[in-house]
Amino acid sequence: MTRRFMFDGQPVAFEDGQTIMEAARAAGHFIPYLCWHPDFPPHGSCKLCIVKVGGRHVSSCALPAKEGMEVESNTPEINAERRALLQMLFVEGNHFCPSCEKSGNCQLQALAYELEMTSARFNHIFPDRPVDASHPDMLLEFNRCIFCELCVRASRDVDKKSVFSLTNRGIHKHLVVSAESGRLGDTDFSRDDLAANICPVGVILRKRVGFAVPIGQRIYDEKPISQVSMEAEK
């Protein structure tokens, strides 16, 4: 007999070992996320995928589904918490979307649209992290990093190059390039690496394609992220 749990009041079937995120997605329910990726083990750092199970907050990307669980996800309470997390990410970096090449293709921005975040609410920190344009094909704009570590994981586990890592803790945490000079141009990073193509925001950018697709005609200009993300499931 198939086992089920309740997701926002609807039964969702699951198989052994599936997380709440995987089972919910397979059943057609979108859960917001930034650091989760279908091809990688759960990372659990962005906390956008929090849901409430039996009154407790859990990361749905990491928690295995269990028979009879009651999961709350798309509720005003949880969405308000997700919005607050997004707002903190916006003020921690420098997200001036109108001049960002990723605008319209950016998952952080798309989730802000999805969760109706109209303002960043908190005081902006306006960090000053210099841009690294030393690589012939790629550009690094560190001021937009959200610390999802997708580039770190892709470069280490798939490309086998370990080009990126995070250093320091708390508000001082930041992305660094593993080269003695600290510059991307001094690594064997290539634009065909998975790490060059996995950044959900506008940190790791390909040069010379910036606005080839005009603003207004990009992925999340056309459709909300809840729709785009679920199309990959089919």
Next chain:
Amino acid sequence: MTRPKLRIATTSLAGCFGCHMSFLDIDEHLFELVELVEFDRSPLTDIKHCGPCDIGLIEGGVCNAENVHVLREFRNNCKTLIAVGACAINGGLPAQRNHLELGACLREVYEFRDGLSGGQVPNDPELPLLLDKVHPIHEVVRVDYFIPGCPPSGPTIWKFLSDLIAGRTPRLTHSLMHFD
């Protein structure tokens, strides 16, 4: 019975007037709007100070002392204050100077720029003093609503205002929600 008209005030602080241009892009809705509202202080009326109003629309962030005075005047007079556009909401383009030291920034523009020899940083007492950082308006006063976009499109501004004027909670659907 005709409803008394709502009073609206608008201003541009550290902005480019692009949001005001976009406001005019509501095109024929302007005819509907003037039936429902009248304008107080605004670049459209050239009234210099804001009186008691129902709605205040603020474009631009806060980059100098005059912006602070104007913003406070709006907050004191407007029942509902709305931040319109990227600069009012997060500082926008002017705030991209925030990681630079202000003095160095001014000297770069007025003294060291190519073709400027013997130039000086303007210091006429009539000029409002610059703040060392550009701030979104919600860091200075309480803001009731935010209309994102650079600029928000005419349809976005119209949707928001028509909701508000009709007494509905303003809500932007996906196609009207843009940060760029």
